[in-house]
Amino acid sequence: MASDTSASHDETATGAHNRRGPFRSGDRVQLTDERRRMNTITLEEGGEFHTHRGVLVHDDLIGQPEGTVITNSVGVQYQALRPLLKDFVLSMPRGAAVVYPKDAGQIITMADIFPGARVIEAGVGSGALSISLLRAIGDTGHLRSFERREEFAEIAQGNVETMFGGPHPAWNLTLGDLAEQLGEYEAPGTVDRAVLDMLAPWECVSAVATALVPGGVVICYVATVTQLSRVAEALRADGRFTEPESFETMVRGWHVEGLAVRPDHRMVAHTGFLISARRLADGSGRLAPKRRASKTEFTEEDMNAWTPMALGERNVSDRKLRRAARDARKLADRAAYQGHDADPSGD
Known part of the structure; x- marks a missing residue:
């Protein structure tokens, strides 16, 4: 006979309480009208959502079940749902570009991020990938994230x-450089998985190889073919990894209405490359496939091809970063208040 133990443990998992139950003050709610236009609001007692097409009173939603269809002051209807992870990631405050949900999903699967895993991450950005990793490892896992920029770390912390x-x-969350500081926090041979989302992941290959357990996985997210090539050569040159595998993911939606079935006119195409390899046992050599010799040295011109400016990355102003950090902290404080209010123990 099945027991109720799993259900009770489920309720105590971090973040589970604000993903279930009726709408509460502090909830983020996604409103979609009949034309499929979406707006995301944060519920507040006495709050109102204004558009040129009327007013929706927050109190009319608080206490209602998720999936409610509600009518505003002039008869416009909205369906109300909590944002899914993919919706939250694409709408949350950000200081750096986020890892798209399609790539985060591949990282979780291809790197085999499992419950209870010990994971290290370099390049937190706005925290999108950190959220996916934390969901995968659960409360019993361990994720140590390294971020060089304090502003990005603040935004990521608020979003998480x-x-x-x-x-x-x-x-x-550790402020600093993984390549220099990893050994201070993680003993050799104790890390299950390493995820690198940064401009120069090859700088961390040696430190990651030392920290990973035999059979552990490293996976890197890079934007350009030049970066991809250099990471692959760095993994091969280190000698402690299997032959790296590289790929990218493209997602194309489809319009389906009766017999009118066709691909959408727009798609999420290239966002980045993923390259992964596994840690070999000490003393074991890589089984390299036989191939014709090719150019592996990198010139100054090659190196300049992956600088932030060459990649089209815009400099984020300090003012925008401060605003994003404030917005992320404000949302985090509301979420924490909502969670405390929903805690049956009242602690």
Whole structure:
């Protein structure tokens, strides 16, 4: 006979309380009208959502079940749902470009991020990938994220706490360089998985190889073919990894209405490349496929091809970063208040 133990544990998992139940003050809610236009609001007692097509009173939604269809002051109808992870990631405050959901999903699967895993991450950005990693490893796992820029770390921390309703017990955010500081925090041969989302992941290959357990996985997210090539050669040159595998993911939606079935006119095409390899046992050599010799040295011109300016990356102003950090913290504080209010223990 099945027991109710799993259900009770489920309720205590970090972030579970704000993904279930009726709408509460502090909830993020996605409103979609009949024309499929979406707006995301944060519910507040006494709050109102104004558009040129009328007013929707927040109190009319608070206490209602998710999936409610509600009518505003002039008869416009909205369906109300909590944003899914993919919706939250694409609408949350950001200081850096986020890892798209299609790539985050591939990272979780291809790197085999499992419950309870010990994971290291370099390049937190706005926290999108950190959220996916924390969901995969659960409360019993361990994620240590390294971020060089303090402003990005603040934004990421706010977004993570918004998603989970407060700090996540499995997350440690370290301000600094993984290549230089990893050994201070993680002993050799103790890390299960390494995820690198940064401009120059090859700088971290040696440190990651030392930290990974035999059979552990490293996966890197890079934007250009030049970066992809250099990471692959760095993994091969290190000698402690299997032959790397590289790929990219493209997602094309379809319009389906009766017999009118066709691909959407727009699609999410190239966002980045993923390259992964596994840690070999000490003393074991890589089984390299036989191939014709090719150019592996990188010239100064090659190196300049992956600088932020060459990649088209815009400099984010300090003012925008401060605003994003404030917005992320405000949302996190609301989520934490909502979680405390929903806690049956009242602690």
